[in-house]
Amino acid sequence: GNSVTQMEGPVTLSEEAFLTINCTYTATGYPSLFWYVQYPGEGLQLLLKATKADDKGSNKGFEATYRKETTSFHLEKGSVQVSDSAVYFCALFRNSGGYQKVTFGIGTKLQVIP
Amino acid sequence: NAGVTQTPKFQVLKTGQSMTLQCAQDMNHNSMYWYRQDPGMGLRLIYYSASEGTTDKGEVPNGYNVSRLNKREFSLRLESAAPSQTSVYFCASGVGGVTLRGGPQHFGDGTRLSIL
Numbered sequence: 182g183n184s185v186t187q188m189e190g191p192v193t194l195s196e197e198a199f200l201t202i203n204c205t206y207t208a209t210g211y212p213s214l215f216w217y218v219q220y221p222g223e224g225l226q227l228l229l230k231a232t233k234a235d236d237k238g239s240n241k242g243f244e245a246t247y248r249k250e251t252t253s254f255h256l257e258k259g260s261v262q263v264s265d266s267a268v269y270f271c272a273l274f275r276n277s278g279g280y281q282k283v284t285f286g287i288g289t290k291l292q293v294i295p
Numbered sequence: 296n297a298g299v300t301q302t303p304k305f306q307v308l309k310t311g312q313s314m315t316l317q318c319a320q321d322m323n324h325n326s327m328y329w330y331r332q333d334p335g336m337g338l339r340l341i342y343y344s345a346s347e348g349t350t351d352k353g354e355v356p357n358g359y360n361v362s363r364l365n366k367r368e369f370s371l372r373l374e375s376a377a378p379s380q381t382s383v384y385f386c387a388s389g390v391g392g393v394t395l396r397g398g399p400q401h402f403g404d405g406t407r408l409s410i411l
Contacts, residue, residue: 270337282377287337
């Protein structure tokens with residue numbers, strides 16, 4: 182079946198550090214891949230997405246490249262800020278039985294300290 | 296502001312009590328979803344409604360029922376609450392339609408539910 186693997190964390194970084202949050206997936210066919218962000222006390226917000234291999238999604242300084250050869254979609258940011266502290270979810274969208282179904286990872290908590 | 300509104304934000308119940316979580320969206324979206332979020336397990340889909348008038352089970356439907364009251368509203372009911380249902384519940388909506396195209400695109404802020 183479909184699955185998404187990411188570390189739960191927390192990942193603790195100092196402000197202005199480089200961020201990588203790993204995401205790997207298992208799926209047949211050609212899924213789309215998404216990153217969502219959840220700030221404390223709020224619901225999830227779509228951060229970025231990539232719909233085919235080698236696509237790069239980007240938003241708010243975050244980037245992720247869809248790597249089919251390594252089945253990965255790692256989230257990166259060059260210089261994190263305290264305001265980036267949140268939980269980040271990797272998600273896989275795949276067409277199955279006429280529906281587009283979503284599988285979420287467990288979420289990785291990021292803590293950025295001043 | 297446009298979005299997904301959930302009520303209540305917090306609730307404490309005793310085992311065996313019932314309650315309904317309310318959700319409304321004002322973006323004219325076709326599809327709506329209910330998820331629960333638990334530590335170490337991420338988001339799990341309870342029920343979804345691809346379009347007005349239809350509802351279907353997700354990964355973890357046992358102990359829950361839903362009603363798609365109209366295009367805007369999608370409620371989740373716990374008939375007899377159990378401690379295992381202690382969780383944070385999120386409603387979401389998406390453009391979707393019968394294929395659930397685009398998945399859940401907008402989420403509410405969640406309902407934190409504790410069952411004693």
